[in-house]
Amino acid sequence: MSRDALVDTTKKQDEPLNKEELASGALAIQATDLNLWYGTFQALFDVSFNVKQGLVTSLIGPSGCGKSTLLRSVNRINERFGYVRTQGKVEVMGHDIYAPKVDLTQVRSQIGMVFQRPNPLPITIRKNILFGYGLQDSTKKIDSQEDEIIEKALKEVLLWDDLKDKLDKSALDLSLEQQQKLCIARLLPVKPKVLLMDEPCSALDPKATEAIEELIWGLRGEYTILIVTHNMAQARRASDECAFMLMGKMVEHQRTEDLFVTPFNQQTADYIEGKFG
Amino acid sequence: MTMFAKTEHNVRCYATEKRWKALFLLMTALLILPVLVILTLLIVRGGPAISWEFLTAFPIKGMTEGGVFPALLGTIFLVSLALVFSVPLGIAAAIYLSEYAPDNVLTRIINLAIINLAGVPSIVHALFGLGAFVLFAGFGTSILAASLTLAIMTLPVVIIATKESLQSVPHAFREACWSMGATRWQTIRRIVLPNAVSGILTGVILEVSRTAGETAPIMFTGAAFFLPFLPESVYDQTMALSLHLFVVATQVPNVPEDLPYGVALLLIGLVLTMNALSIGFRIRLRNKKKW
Numbered sequence: 001m002s003r004d005a006l007v008d009t010t011k012k013q014d015e016p017l018n019k020e021e022l023a024s025g026a027l028a029i030q031a032t033d034l035n036l037w038y039g040t041f042q043a044l045f046d047v048s049f050n051v052k053q054g055l056v057t058s059l060i061g062p063s064g065c066g067k068s069t070l071l072r073s074v075n076r077i078n079e080r081f082g083y084v085r086t087q088g089k090v091e092v093m094g095h096d097i098y099a100p101k102v103d104l105t106q107v108r109s110q111i112g113m114v115f116q117r118p119n120p121l122p123i124t125i126r127k128n129i130l131f132g133y134g135l136q137d138s139t140k141k142i143d144s145q146e147d148e149i150i151e152k153a154l155k156e157v158l159l160w161d162d163l164k165d166k167l168d169k170s171a172l173d174l175s176l177e178q179q180q181k182l183c184i185a186r187l188l189p190v191k192p193k194v195l196l197m198d199e200p201c202s203a204l205d206p207k208a209t210e211a212i213e214e215l216i217w218g219l220r221g222e223y224t225i226l227i228v229t230h231n232m233a234q235a236r237r238a239s240d241e242c243a244f245m246l247m248g249k250m251v252e253h254q255r256t257e258d259l260f261v262t263p264f265n266q267q268t269a270d271y272i273e274g275k276f277g
Numbered sequence: 278m279t280m281f282a283k284t285e286h287n288v289r290c291y292a293t294e295k296r297w298k299a300l301f302l303l304m305t306a307l308l309i310l311p312v313l314v315i316l317t318l319l320i321v322r323g324g325p326a327i328s329w330e331f332l333t334a335f336p337i338k339g340m341t342e343g344g345v346f347p348a349l350l351g352t353i354f355l356v357s358l359a360l361v362f363s364v365p366l367g368i369a370a371a372i373y374l375s376e377y378a379p380d381n382v383l384t385r386i387i388n389l390a391i392i393n394l395a396g397v398p399s400i401v402h403a404l405f406g407l408g409a410f411v412l413f414a415g416f417g418t419s420i421l422a423a424s425l426t427l428a429i430m431t432l433p434v435v436i437i438a439t440k441e442s443l444q445s446v447p448h449a450f451r452e453a454c455w456s457m458g459a460t461r462w463q464t465i466r467r468i469v470l471p472n473a474v475s476g477i478l479t480g481v482i483l484e485v486s487r488t489a490g491e492t493a494p495i496m497f498t499g500a501a502f503f504l505p506f507l508p509e510s511v512y513d514q515t516m517a518l519s520l521h522l523f524v525v526a527t528q529v530p531n532v533p534e535d536l537p538y539g540v541a542l543l544l545i546g547l548v549l550t551m552n553a554l555s556i557g558f559r560i561r562l563r564n565k566k567k568w
Contacts (some may be wrong), residue, residue: 075456077455077456080455082379082380104458105458105459105460106458107458108455108457108458109457109458109459112456112457113456113457115449115453115456117449119449119450119452119453120453121450121453121454121468122468122472123467123468126311130465131454131457131459132457132458132459135457135458135459135463136458146347151354183453184560186457187457233463277381
């Protein structure tokens with residue numbers, strides 16, 4: 001099956017969402033009154049923000065507006081800096097991820113993250129895909145399902161045909177586009193519900209960007225995707241809902257087509273018209 | 278005249294350029310010259326002294342004849358035992374400092390202390406070893422005390438080399454691991470260490486070659502002037518190449534002129550072999566890296 005058959009981008013805006021949970025409008029991420037400080041610098045101010053299950057939601061805003069910080073508090077990767085302080089609540093699939101009993105490694109493995117620069121590990125493609133999966137299960141020695149897992153993950157990111165014969169090559173030999181797809185593929189074996197993407201296309205050329213956008217659109221439904229982007233055209237093309245942030249505050253959150261056509265807020269209007277950025 | 282023709286200013290610049298280049302070349306040549314002279318002298322004078330007997334026999338007739346076997350073996354013992362102590366300790370400490378320690382005042386003080394420790398003269402280490410291991414710990418002048426002294430001396434360099442190679446592994450890899458739910462140790466074990474191992478090995482081997490040549494730290498702590506037999510345990514003294522060289526060169530009368538050159542050649546040969554090994558390792562392992 002060709003890529004085009006798998007992901008038809010021409011009808012994405014008006015395609016009806018067929019999954020039940022989409023119709024129900026259930027929330028995958030629910031942030032309530034989130035405040036976050038880096039040392040004494042406050043990066044988020046009372047952010048309340050909901051992401052619906054199965055949709056692609058994009059976060060836009062000028063540099064330093066807190067969009068990446070918000071994204072990074074959804075898998076608590078922010079906390080690798082010792083000086084981060086978080087206040088408020090973030091629920092993912094109905095579970096408070098800042099609750100005391102929550103295990104940090106569980107949070108991070110079940111909430112996948114894709115970075116700005118593709119960062120495959122310096123090991124083979126096969127090991128990259130099994131890495132996250134293997135972390136959760138130290139008992140298995142030889143798993144007969146491994147091949148199946150790899151094939152499934154690579155098929156989901158449309159890489160299987162390209163890579164099936166070189167699974168034991170280093171992942172660093174791949175093109176940037178393939179690397180970024182692999183970085184998405186390696187999240188899938190642990191069956192995450194939510195994928196966070198921090199400007200996943202900003203290191204890629206336009207053609208690769210298009211391919212990743214198509215892929216993200218194809219993953220929609222099964223996964224809830226929250227994506228930070230600098231690229232307003234991308235937010236407009238490839239997201240169901242869009243949220244605009246400014247100076248650490250959530251300014252506006254709407255369906256993408258509405259936000260870009262009839263924003264409520266004057267600041268949103270100014271930003272999407274390119275008056276500042 | 279085209280618009281791109283050489284001006285007088287350009288000509289002057291080229292002349293200056295030439296003079297500086299010549300100066301730098303001269304300085305480099307001056308650096309290499311002594312090394313070449315030393316090596317040539319050693320090979321010419323010491324070469325004839327080296328023989329199978331020289332490597333495998335005991336010194337005889339007041340160390341004026343025979344071989345250097347006990348000294349060669351002693352150096353190998355001392356260095357190996359020193360590494361057994363310093364390498365695991367040094368690597369563990371470097372992993373802590375590089376991967377776990379929070380960036381605070383205490384960590385910075387520790388790092389600074391390690392750098393300064395690396396610069397402490399070996400005679401100071403020798404006296405420390407004498408006080409701490411020979412006298413206080415009661416090991417006496419022994420291989421154990423001498424090796425521990427060498428270990429203390431090599432420790433800072435092992436830590437620094439290990440830390441540097443750990444930190445040369447791109448941070449993005451760690452972030453990728455953490456974001457997938459790996460603990461720090463899983464990250465270190467699976468990604469950081471395998472990619473740092475070439476640098477660590479290089480550092481350790483270079484340190485071995487430096488340790489092999491040290492004389493002061495072992496002189497007071499475990500190396501003997503002359504022993505007619507091999508050590509039987511780590512509580513015995515041993516001969517060592519570096520001290521033996523000092524002894525035959527300055528302390529013993531009627532030594533044939535070529536003998537000290539032979540010992541020096543052997544010592545330098547040992548060191549150069551280790552260095553070559555280290556460079557070989559580095560090249561082999563570096564070629565596997567892709568960043």
